[in-house]
Amino acid sequence: MAEERKVCLRGSKLTKVFGLGRQKTVAVDHVDFSFYEGEIVSIVGESGSGKTTLAKMLLGLLNPTEGEVYFQGKKRDIGTHKKKKEYWKNIQAIFQDPFSSYNIFHKIDSVLLDCINMRGGRKFSHTKKVEMMTEACGFVNLKFEELTNKYPFELSGGQMQRLMIARIFLLKPKILLADEPTSMIDACSRATILDMLMQLRKEIGMTIIFITHDIGLAYYVSDSVYIMEHGKFVESGTADEVILHPQEAYTQRLINDVPKIYEEWDLSTV
Numbered sequence: 001m002a003e004e005r006k007v008c009l010r011g012s013k014l015t016k017v018f019g020l021g022r023q024k025t026v027a028v029d030h031v032d033f034s035f036y037e038g039e040i041v042s043i044v045g046e047s048g049s050g051k052t053t054l055a056k057m058l059l060g061l062l063n064p065t066e067g068e069v070y071f072q073g074k075k076r077d078i079g080t081h082k083k084k085k086e087y088w089k090n091i092q093a094i095f096q097d098p099f100s101s102y103n104i105f106h107k108i109d110s111v112l113l114d115c116i117n118m119r120g121g122r123k124f125s126h127t128k129k130v131e132m133m134t135e136a137c138g139f140v141n142l143k144f145e146e147l148t149n150k151y152p153f154e155l156s157g158g159q160m161q162r163l164m165i166a167r168i169f170l171l172k173p174k175i176l177l178a179d180e181p182t183s184m185i186d187a188c189s190r191a192t193i194l195d196m197l198m199q200l201r202k203e204i205g206m207t208i209i210f211i212t213h214d215i216g217l218a219y220y221v222s223d224s225v226y227i228m229e230h231g232k233f234v235e236s237g238t239a240d241e242v243i244l245h246p247q248e249a250y251t252q253r254l255i256n257d258v259p260k261i262y263e264e265w266d267l268s269t270v
């Protein structure tokens with residue numbers, strides 16, 4: 001390899017089975033992967049293919065039935081609450097439904113203050129904390145003065161999405177998992193949010209894992225693409241390999257769902 005790329009997150013035979021007997025669902029089925037530092041990975045698959053289940057295992061919100069997760073070369077250990085909290089400094093998520101990510105009884109100030117405290121800023125002066133929160137809100141085009149004293153449910157969907165990115169700005173995790181982060185907002189703010197995430201990646205060098213149905217988005221933003229079908233990775237590689245030269249019929253079918261966009265790219269890239 002010409003340049004040295006460090007593996008940030010690795011999975012070995014990672015598996016999740018829900019239920020027992022006839023009710024059994026193998027949601028994630030022995031997947032292997034290596035995500036590198038600073039790269040953008042997309043995991044693409046149809047509804048029910050196991051994407052969110054995999055994301056939850058990566059985050060430590062669901063226990064794998066089988067297999068292991070390795071973080072920065074070491075087997076992940078999140079056996080205690082303390083270790084879990086330590087792990088969450090490194091990996092953060094933006095979920096499909098931003099409402100589910102906040103404690104609705106916490107005002108926005110305390111959502112952001114929590115982030116500063118988590119990053120060891122508990123002892124900072126109040127002025128310094130306000131400065132940091134103002135900067136983070138500014139990064140996502142929100143005005144801190146207008147948000148202070150509000151509750152998350154008093155924000156619009158788009159504002160809430162941006163508040164989530166402001167949290168990431170303060171937390172500066174090594175890995176950001178974005179599970180369909182743009183599904184509930186219009187195309188224009190969708191592009192803005194993608195831009196913000198890309199800029200954030202440049203600034204703090206984080207790995208971004210996008211989870212999406214949208215193979216067009218995956219092609220546009222990713223270094224690597226993993227295609228998921230019935231809990232398995234059926235194909236993976238660089239975005240060009242997987243999307244311009246798919247080997248699997250399933251990948252081909254996902255691409256054919258967006259024929260027009262694909263043809264445009266085809267012309268400009270081949």
Ligand SMILES: Nc1ncnc2c1ncn2[C@@H]1O[C@H](COP(=O)(O)OP(=O)(O)OP(=O)(O)O)[C@@H](O)[C@H]1O
Pocket residue numbers: 018019025026027045046047048049050051052053054213
């Ligand atoms: N808590 C659970 N208990 C039982 N089955 C579950 C649970 N969570 C998910 N499943 C099942 O696991 C499979 C994968 O679900 P998952 O939510 O991971 O899919 P997904 O790829 O994220 O789909 P979508 O694109 O619709 O979000 C589905 O068959 C689902 O019904």
Ligand SMILES: [Mg+2]
Pocket residue numbers: 051052053179
């Ligand atoms: Mg999902």
